[in-house]
Amino acid sequence: MNAFFFNTAAEAGKWIIQTVPKGVSVGWGDSLTLEATGVKEHFRNGPYTVYDRDAAGNDTVRKEEILRGALTCDWYLVGSNALTENGELLNIDGRGNRCASISFGPHNVIFTVGVNKIVKDLNAAIERVHKVACVANVKRHNLRTPCSLTGECSDCTVPDCACSQILITRFSRHPGRCSVLIIGEELGF
Numbered sequence: 319m320n321a322f323f324f325n326t327a328a329e330a331g332k333w334i335i336q337t338v339p340k341g342v343s344v345g346w347g348d349s350l351t352l353e354a355t356g357v358k359e360h361f362r363n364g365p366y367t368v369y370d371r372d373a374a375g376n377d378t379v380r381k382e383e384i385l386r387g388a389l390t391c392d393w394y395l396v397g398s399n400a401l402t403e404n405g406e407l408l409n410i411d412g413r414g415n416r417c418a419s420i421s422f423g424p425h426n427v428i429f430t431v432g433v434n435k436i437v438k439d440l441n442a443a444i445e446r447v448h449k450v451a452c453v454a455n456v457k458r459h460n461l462r463t464p465c466s467l468t469g470e471c472s473d474c475t476v477p478d479c480a481c482s483q484i485l486i487t488r489f490s491r492h493p494g495r496c497s498v499l500i501i502g503e504e505l506g507f
């Protein structure tokens with residue numbers, strides 16, 4: 319995997335725009351950090367095939383099609399719930415589409431990660447996700463989970479559970495497939 323450091327989300331966004339070639343297909347996962355780079359509008363308005371879940375609105379069938387399309391796009395853009403000092407990326411997903419696209423399918427994956435996501439090790443990463451990231455995200459998406467009410471993880475299996483899949487990404491057997499952009503700002507949850 320390649321790693322880069324940028325002082326700001328805007329600088330990371332500039333790198334993404336310069337790196338992703340025109341004419342390719344681009345998909346993305348839900349990420350406030352990616353949002354902060356400002357690249358989504360660039361791809362929506364440019365010569366790209368875009369898998370943009372926001373375009374589906376309340377149309378659940380269309381949304382499912384978009385998520386499935388993103389599984390095989392050329393470039394997949396995503397955040398990360400945590401990044402360990404040892405270089406492992408940890409992502410937890412309710413539906414699993416993000417974890418799936420990170421693992422296999424898209425030819426290239428770009429992670430955008432604010433410095434607030436850096437933790438000591440995998441135990442700290444999982445703790446961070448349950449105590450910080452998930453609680454904030456379920457509230458953002460109005461999901462009905464125990465943590466959205468209490469602010470505490472109770473290891474739930476309710477229908478809206480945001481922690482169905484847990485993915486640790488520690489290596490890529492496809493050289494250069496993954497680029498990790500570490501950004502010197504506090505971004506996302």
Ligand code: SF4
Binds near residue numbers: 449470472475481
């Ligand atoms: S309560 Fe459920 S959704 Fe909330 S952090 Fe724990 S496992 Fe995830």
